[in-house]
Amino acid sequence: MITVQQAVSIIKSSVKQVKTEYIDAINSNSRVLASEIKAIIDSPPFDMSSMDGYAIKAKKNNFTDHYKVSSEIFAGDNKKVNISYNEAIRVFTGSRIPKGTNRVIIQENCKEINKSEIIVNYNKKDDLFIRKKGQDFKKGSQLLKKFHRINPRDIGLLVSSGVKKVLVYKKPKIAILATGNELISINKKINESQIYASSIFMLKEFINYTNSYCTKLKIIKDDQKEIINTIKNLKNVDLIITTGGVSVGKKDLVKKSLESLGMQTKFWKVKVRPGKPILFGTLKNIPFFGLPGNPVSSYVCFIVFVLEAIKKLSPATQLLIKKSKAYPLKKIANNSFRETYFRGKFYIKNSTKFVNIFDNQDSSFMKTLSLSNCLVKINANKTVCPHDLIEIIELSNGI
Numbered sequence: 541m542i543t544v545q546q547a548v549s550i551i552k553s554s555v556k557q558v559k560t561e562y563i564d565a566i567n568s569n570s571r572v573l574a575s576e577i578k579a580i581i582d583s584p585p586f587d588m589s590s591m592d593g594y595a596i597k598a599k600k601n602n603f604t605d606h607y608k609v610s611s612e613i614f615a616g617d618n619k620k621v622n623i624s625y626n627e628a629i630r631v632f633t634g635s636r637i638p639k640g641t642n643r644v645i646i647q648e649n650c651k652e653i654n655k656s657e658i659i660v661n662y663n664k665k666d667d668l669f670i671r672k673k674g675q676d677f678k679k680g681s682q683l684l685k686k687f688h689r690i691n692p693r694d695i696g697l698l699v700s701s702g703v704k705k706v707l708v709y710k711k712p713k714i715a716i717l718a719t720g721n722e723l724i725s726i727n728k729k730i731n732e733s734q735i736y737a738s739s740i741f742m743l744k745e746f747i748n749y750t751n752s753y754c755t756k757l758k759i760i761k762d763d764q765k766e767i768i769n770t771i772k773n774l775k776n777v778d779l780i781i782t783t784g785g786v787s788v789g790k791k792d793l794v795k796k797s798l799e800s801l802g803m804q805t806k807f808w809k810v811k812v813r814p815g816k817p818i819l820f821g822t823l824k825n826i827p828f829f830g831l832p833g834n835p836v837s838s839y840v841c842f843i844v845f846v847l848e849a850i851k852k853l854s855p856a857t858q859l860l861i862k863k864s865k866a867y868p869l870k871k872i873a874n875n876s877f878r879e880t881y882f883r884g885k886f887y888i889k890n891s892t893k894f895v896n897i898f899d900n901q902d903s904s905f906m907k908t909l910s911l912s913n914c915l916v917k918i919n920a921n922k923t924v925c926p927h928d929l930i931e932i933i934e935l936s937n938g939i
Contacts, residue, residue, distance in 0.1 A: 587639075
C-alpha cells in the first residue's frame with residue numbers, strides 16, 4: 541500500500557494534457573489559455589473625450605475664457621476636424637478628439653453665449669478629460685498569460701483589444717459510472733434494499749466546476765459482462781471514473797473487469813482514510829479512477845487524487861482548491877496508519893483561523909459532509925493539540 545504523496549506523483553506522471561483548439565473569444569469564459577494573448581489594437585484606439593463638453597486649443601501664455609464653437613463631434617463620428625487656437629469643438633463622451641486639442645472643458649464649466657460662442661471657467665490644474673490613445677494598453681502588449689483561466693472580465697478585455705479567437709485547451713471529457721445492484725437513480729421509485737446513487741451526481745457537479753464535460757453518467761449492475769461492455773462502448777473520453785466495486789468483496793468486479801480490457805494498474809489501495817480501496821490505472825492511455833462506493837470516500841478521493849489528474853489534463857494557474865492552516869479547538873487523534881481527512885468547520889476570530897471536526901466521521905454520512913466547510917488533514921499515527929497548526933482544505937467555490 542502506497543502513501544498519498546506517492547499516489548499523487550504516479551497520477552501526475554501518468555496523465556497527459558488534452559489537445560488545444562481555437563474558439564471565439566466571446567465564448568471563451570472559464571477556458572484555459574494555451575498561449576499568451578497580445579493586444580491587436582491600441583486601447584483607446586484614438587484620443588477620445590472622457591466627458592461631455594468642449595474640446596479647446598488654448599495658448600499656454602495667452603489665457604482667454606471666450607471660445608468660438610466651430611463644429612461638433614459625436615461618439616462614433618469618423619470625421620476629421622481641424623482646431624485652431626481659441627477655438628472650441630463640441631464633443632461628447634467617446635468622441636474622437638481633434639488633433640491639437642489641449643483639453644476638454646466639461647459642459648458644467650461652460651456657458652453658452654450663442655450657438656457659436658461660449659465662455660469657459662477652468663483651472664489649469666483641472667483634469668484634461670482626454671483619454672490618450674493606448675493609455676489602457678498598446679498594440680502588441682501582453683494582456684493574458686498562458687494557463688490563465690478566462691473570466692467574464694477577461695472577455696471584455698479581449699473584445700476591446702480586437703482579439704477574435706483564442707487558443708485554449710480542450711475541455712476534458714469525463715465519464716462517470718456507478719456500480720452496485722443496490723443503486724438507483726433519483727428519478728426512480730426506491731424499493732427496500734436500494735439506495736440512491738448520490739456519488740455520481742455529486743461528482744458530475746465537481747466535473748462541471750473544473751471546466752470539464754461529463755459526457756457519460758450511468759448506473760450499472762455488479763455484473764462483469766455489463767461493466768466490460770459499458771467501458772468498451774465509451775467513446776472520445778479523456779478520463780473514466782467509477783464508484784464502487786473496488787474493494788475485496790465478492791461483487792467488487794471493477795478491477796478485474798478493467799484489467800481484462802487491458803488496463804495497466806498503476807496502484808490499488810492507498811494509505812488514506814476514507815478512501816483506501818482507490819484504484820488508478822490507464823486504459824489505452826486514458827486515465828482511470830475506481831473510487832470507493834461510499835459518498836464521502838468518493839468525495840475525498842476526488843479532491844485528493846482526481847483533481848490532480850484534471851489539473852494535468854487541462855492546466856490552469858488558478859487553484860481549484862484552497863489549502864490553509866488552522867488551530868484545532870480540541871485534541872484530534874489519528875490512530876490509523878493512514879493519512880486521514882476529517883470533515884470539519886473552520887472560522888476566523890481576531891485574524892486567527894480555528895477548526896473543529898464533527899464527532900461522527902462515518903464515510904457514508906452525507907449530512908456532516910454537507911455541513912462541513914473544510915477537510916482537516918491529520919498525518920498517520922499523529923495526535924494534534926490546540927496549539928498545533930494543522931492543514932485544512934477549504935471547501936468553497938463549488939467544491
